[in-house]
Amino acid sequence: MAIPKVFITRRLPEKCIKPLQQVAEVKMWSEEYKPVPREVLLQEVQTSHGLLTMLSDRVDETLLAQAPQLKCVANLAVGYDNIDLEACRLHHVIPCNTPDVLTETTADLVFALLMASGRRLIEANDYLKQGKWQEWGPFLMAGADIHHKTIGIVGMGRIGTAVARRAQGFAMNVIYHNRRRNVEAESELGARFCGFESLLETADFVVNLIPYTETTKGLFNQNAFTKMKKTALFINAGRGATVDEDALYQALLEGEIAGAGLDVFSQEPIPKEHPLLTLEQVVALPHIGSASVETRKQMISLCCKNLMRTLAGEKPITPIETSR
Numbered sequence: 001m002a003i004p005k006v007f008i009t010r011r012l013p014e015k016c017i018k019p020l021q022q023v024a025e026v027k028m029w030s031e032e033y034k035p036v037p038r039e040v041l042l043q044e045v046q047t048s049h050g051l052l053t054m055l056s057d058r059v060d061e062t063l064l065a066q067a068p069q070l071k072c073v074a075n076l077a078v079g080y081d082n083i084d085l086e087a088c089r090l091h092h093v094i095p096c097n098t099p100d101v102l103t104e105t106t107a108d109l110v111f112a113l114l115m116a117s118g119r120r121l122i123e124a125n126d127y128l129k130q131g132k133w134q135e136w137g138p139f140l141m142a143g144a145d146i147h148h149k150t151i152g153i154v155g156m157g158r159i160g161t162a163v164a165r166r167a168q169g170f171a172m173n174v175i176y177h178n179r180r181r182n183v184e185a186e187s188e189l190g191a192r193f194c195g196f197e198s199l200l201e202t203a204d205f206v207v208n209l210i211p212y213t214e215t216t217k218g219l220f221n222q223n224a225f226t227k228m229k230k231t232a233l234f235i236n237a238g239r240g241a242t243v244d245e246d247a248l249y250q251a252l253l254e255g256e257i258a259g260a261g262l263d264v265f266s267q268e269p270i271p272k273e274h275p276l277l278t279l280e281q282v283v284a285l286p287h288i289g290s291a292s293v294e295t296r297k298q299m300i301s302l303c304c305k306n307l308m309r310t311l312a313g314e315k316p317i318t319p320i321e322t323s324r
């Protein structure tokens with residue numbers, strides 16, 4: 001094959017993609033913070049052998065039908081709900097993701113979000129900077145304890161297990177719900193398997209790390225929030241669409257649950273005027289779970305390696321695995 005062509009859908013540091021540039025003609029969308037327009041992407045795929053995509057790019061039948069030479073889509077994320085896997089299979093395109101390299105970084109952020117929500121860190125910071133701090137008071141910005149509380153992890157895969165390991169350091173009681181039993185987490189971390197409803201009723205911190213699929217769409221609905229303790233905090237770093245956000249807003253407003261820490265939303269970026277952002281008991285982050293400089297470089301490097309291998313006719317390191 002003549003030199004293959006790769007299109008990257010966001011501007012990435014030249015240094016990170018150098019190895020890829022040595023084996024392929026690489027073209028990159030010029031913006032770092034704006035997604036490539038759909039029509040540009042549809043144009044570019046017509047001549048591309050490889051694509052390096054972001055989680056905001058839809059890789060579907062329409063796109064793949066216009067990409068006769070495409071061999072690989074390397075997604076800069078472990079989640080792959082933006083990719084139609086069946087369409088990839090039909091078009092003989094290998095989809096890849098970035099598992100493992102982001103696990104610990106994302107678990108750090110999940111724990112930070114849990115702590116920020118429990119101990120009201122953002123509210124307290126704003127209170128001080130807005131000049132509201134006049135005197136020390138016994139219950140000034142008093143939050144919820146984290147140590148010795150029960151954490152309920154929904155989606156006990158790689159990241160869930162890494163969060164459980166952190167929770168162990170805080171002497172938390174770890175319960176989890178997952179499609180399959182996680183024997184490693186049970187034996188090494190003392191995590192206890194639970195039915196979904198039982199977890200909701202028991203946990204002080206409900207942590208969502210489940211992928212978005214047809215089955216998990218809107219899993220956290222009004223019924224789920226009603227089951228949670230009134231003192232519970234809901235942490236979401238999985239995907240926004242696994243949550244009915246109207247129901248979450250109502251649950252927070254009516255005191256069905258005490259607060260939420262959210263890194264992901266149904267619509268990203270979430271509009272500034274969204275009702276959830278008006279609540280002081282909500283800590284909201286712009287989807288930064290895996291956003292450390294080191295990890296983002298590793299994710300880019302893994303995407304490049306997957307593309308290079310596939311274009312050379314070899315097996316990629318991390319083709320998307322759906323059987324977990």
Ligand SMILES: NC(=O)C1=CN([C@@H]2O[C@H](COP(=O)(O)OP(=O)(O)OC[C@H]3O[C@@H](n4cnc5c(N)ncnc54)[C@H](O)[C@@H]3O)[C@@H](O)[C@H]2O)C=CC1
Pocket residue numbers: 078079080099100102103106154155156157158159160177178179180209210211212213215216237238239263264287288289290291324
């Ligand atoms: N906020 C952020 O920046 C990030 C978010 N994520 C999200 O976290 C998710 C998890 O990532 P990993 O832990 O690496 O994936 P994983 O595949 O190791 O873990 C997911 C777990 O969820 C379980 N699961 C799937 N469907 C289920 C269902 N219907 N009921 C019960 N359990 C179910 C699977 O069995 C698996 O054990 C990703 O799919 C992504 O959506 C991942 C990285 C960063």
Ligand SMILES: O=C(O)C(=O)CO
Pocket residue numbers: 055076077078079080102289290
């Ligand atoms: O990897 C993912 O799935 C993310 O959401 C961002 O790292």
